[in-house]
Amino acid sequence: MSYSFHEGEEIKLLRQSLRSFADKEIAPRAHELDEKEEFSEQLTKQMGELGLFGTFVPEKYEGQAMDYIQYVIAVEEIARVDGSQAATIAAHNSLGVGPLYYYGTEEQKKKYLPQLCTGKALWAFGLTEAEAGSDAQASRTRATYNEAKDEWSISGSKIWITNSASDLTVGITVQAITGTLPNGKNELSCFIVPADAVGLTRKVMHGKMMWRSSNTGELYFDEVKVPNSAMLGARGQGFKIMMETLDNGRLSIGAMGLGLAKGALEMTLKYAKERKTFGVTISKHQAVAFKLAEMATRIEAAETLLYKAAWLKQQGLAFQKQAAMAKLYCSEVAEYCAREGQQTFSFAHR
Numbered sequence: 001m002s003y004s005f006h007e008g009e010e011i012k013l014l015r016q017s018l019r020s021f022a023d024k025e026i027a028p029r030a031h032e033l034d035e036k037e038e039f040s041e042q043l044t045k046q047m048g049e050l051g052l053f054g055t056f057v058p059e060k061y062e063g064q065a066m067d068y069i070q071y072v073i074a075v076e077e078i079a080r081v082d083g084s085q086a087a088t089i090a091a092h093n094s095l096g097v098g099p100l101y102y103y104g105t106e107e108q109k110k111k112y113l114p115q116l117c118t119g120k121a122l123w124a125f126g127l128t129e130a131e132a133g134s135d136a137q138a139s140r141t142r143a144t145y146n147e148a149k150d151e152w153s154i155s156g157s158k159i160w161i162t163n164s165a166s167d168l169t170v171g172i173t174v175q176a177i178t179g180t181l182p183n184g185k186n187e188l189s190c191f192i193v194p195a196d197a198v199g200l201t202r203k204v205m206h207g208k209m210m211w212r213s214s215n216t217g218e219l220y221f222d223e224v225k226v227p228n229s230a231m232l233g234a235r236g237q238g239f240k241i242m243m244e245t246l247d248n249g250r251l252s253i254g255a256m257g258l259g260l261a262k263g264a265l266e267m268t269l270k271y272a273k274e275r276k277t278f279g280v281t282i283s284k285h286q287a288v289a290f291k292l293a294e295m296a297t298r299i300e301a302a303e304t305l306l307y308k309a310a311w312l313k314q315q316g317l318a319f320q321k322q323a324a325m326a327k328l329y330c331s332e333v334a335e336y337c338a339r340e341g342q343q344t345f346s347f348a349h350r
Helices: 009-036 041-049 068-079 083-103 106-116 238-274 286-314 320-347
Strands: 122-126 142-146 151-162 169-180 186-194 200-204 216-227
Touching: 009 041, 009 068, 009 083, 041 083, 068 083, 068 238, 068 286, 083 106, 083 122, 083 151, 083 169, 083 186, 083 238, 106 122, 106 169, 122 151, 151 169, 151 186, 169 216, 169 238, 186 216, 186 238, 238 286, 238 320, 286 320
Parallel strands: 122 169, 142 169
Antiparallel strands: 142 151, 151 216, 169 186, 200 216
């Protein structure tokens, strides 16, 4: 298998346009929104106008028809200045739109996808519960089937669900127990639940340590009724859908880490070239120069790993291992660059 990546003109233009938008529209507001824990509908709609929603969805459903390398670069460029806005994009595309596009019927795709490719409507991914996150099979939310009415009644709760409690949210894909398998384990299925469904309560969460201006919600289902046609994929396929969705989502989370790392390096390098001690900029001091070199080297390695994983996904090849590795390493590089950058800022003040 041969892999090579060259940033051609199309990707350069994409990167330049997104960088310009992020610097002019997002960066000036990022700190205030973070301080206030305020989700910005305005920025969300602007990102939609820029084509950041429905990124990998074909044009027949009003999508942008990007490839996965373009998609991760889009998330990366927004994350370079604000992780919260990048989280909105990543969660909506990978976790919200993804399951509908990959597992929805043609009727479901035509009904939901066009509005989700505009930035005027958001979709959420209802997996995590108080005792079911990493252990996704531990869901307690339950759906009971009424054969006479051909409908399901959903009861339970979800927590830490991105894009689930805003005024722009129009729906949530929800995993619920629908029965018991022959081996005694829970049968899990997925349902499309409108945000305005009777019996559904959506509550905005505050007090987060990061992504404070992204929308995060708690969801409570009190006998929420949905028709049998609202099932996404086949009955009992819920866990498979959720796991494969998370595989795809690791690419965008890796892109968020890479973007954060690049933003940290850019800020650190700018400061190091401006701040002077002993008659020279601190970038000339070996201790700082070594930090900058190490940051740049790790970023290069992280970018190569992430772009390869995205390329494998685009080629229809096995990408799950590389996506997991990219998410892990890009996250570690983001933490490293942020920490080393902070130390550099304090270097001249010791």
